Amino acid sequence: MNVAAQLRTRAFPDQGQGRLEVRNVSKSFVVNGAPVEALRDVSLDVAAGEFVVLLGPSGCGKSTLLRLIAGLEPEFRGSISQDGDAIAGTSLDRGIVFQEPRLFPWATVSQNVALGLKNAPLSERAKREAVAAHIALVGLDGFAQAYPHQLSGGMAQRAAIARGLVNRPRLLLLDEPFGALDALTRARLQVELQRIWAHERITMVLVTHDVDEAVLLGDRVIVLAPRPGRVSRIFAISAPRPRSRTDDDLVRIRNDILRALGDGEEDGSGGTPIGGPA
């Protein structure tokens, strides 16, 4: 068993498995006095340890859904539960990584990660170990004492992932975590995330509008349609891991998804071009 998994077993021996149930969830916002329906009757199940991608164009409510699961938006209709318990507010058992790293600029990388453990039921020593282990996990050894402004965009997002994982949540939510990065860094971090997911064996729900990213990472890709946001199609991806972008199955599913999104035929856009079937 790896160090991180050992730490988790020790800290939360009888914790759930990270199963997620979203039942008939609807959410409206009031914009300029008029209600806007962001999500209508969304239901989905995520199995423990599964990697699910929420994919869709902007305005499909995918980020809203993620924020509801995180517990950051208390008001919605329907129900969301993790391992059978209805979510009420945020929880240390659900980590979240935002599109911007959101690191506190006044704290070092290690302090930022350590802040995540403020309310964890661990001894000071266990906390120090957990912080170091997670900084190592995301490949930031040697940068623990760096301030966020001294990091590149990719490194900052790695630190944010370490912070999201440091509480050993069973469920990690990722809201377009690589959306603001350059293509090369994004590709590298996608591979990293795949490795971390395999290593941690936790449930991950990732929001993106990048089809390539979705098929590379997801066990299932849930395509949402906009205005109001709702589930339009679900694609299961059974390709073995670790995956390669050029895998035939992935390319085929990618094209299916692009067609489902309605722009597959025109230019095959939506991300970095990948090699066609050999």
Place this chain on the structure above:
Amino acid sequence: MAGFRRISGRVIVAVLRQLTKLGWLLILPAITLPIWIVGTDRGWLPEQILPCPGDVLHTLRDMIASGELAQHAGYSLRRVALGFAIGAAAGLVVGSAMGLSRRVDDYVRPLFTAIAQVPALAWIPLAMLLLGIGEGLKIVVIAKAAFVPVVMNTSAGIANVPRAFVEVGETFRFTPLQMLRHVVLPGAIPPIFTGLRYGLTHAWIALVSVELLASSEGLGYLLVWGRQMFWLDTVLVAMIVIGVIGFLSDRVLAVVETRLQRWRIDGVR
């Protein structure tokens, strides 16, 4: 060898830059001082109205030697220290409450704005009737002067801490106290310090005003007394000392500010 030359070159550039900065700073004195010297020498203005720089320097030296200056400055500094401490502390509390709570802000802001719009000087007549002309009056007027900018900057600074950071705290289940300690206060430190610096400047200005009107000691009193006695050298000495102390106290706060925000300074480099 080459490395040494490169380093010494960099040092020379840095020194030159500092000298240019100093040069710009000294332009105005370099123009006015000769005019002052020539003016008094030629008798453009009577000596009773504008004494020559030598006399002012002489008086300054005398007043330092006799301890008179230190005594007056001591009175003034004690008043400012106490008034500023009270005003700034109250300002931090009220400003934080306004920044943290929409409701408190709604209730308090109209009254606060009304109070703030009446200058510290204009409070003196009323305060004099209520408090007499003792130390209480001076402390209250100085505290009020410091209070206003501290409240304005603290409340704005706290209210403007990005929602994104607060959400991070929420996902970590921060208690209100943890949120304050780890998110809100660090995020609001720059504007809070701006408020404190303004507060100190305003406190110092208010001190001189209140000492001008109601005091028998202190630097402001020295001004009035010198004028009444037509000792314009004393008046000028008092003005110089007021300016220098004000400048130095602002610098002290500026240094504390940069210390508290290492992470920002490193960022600039």
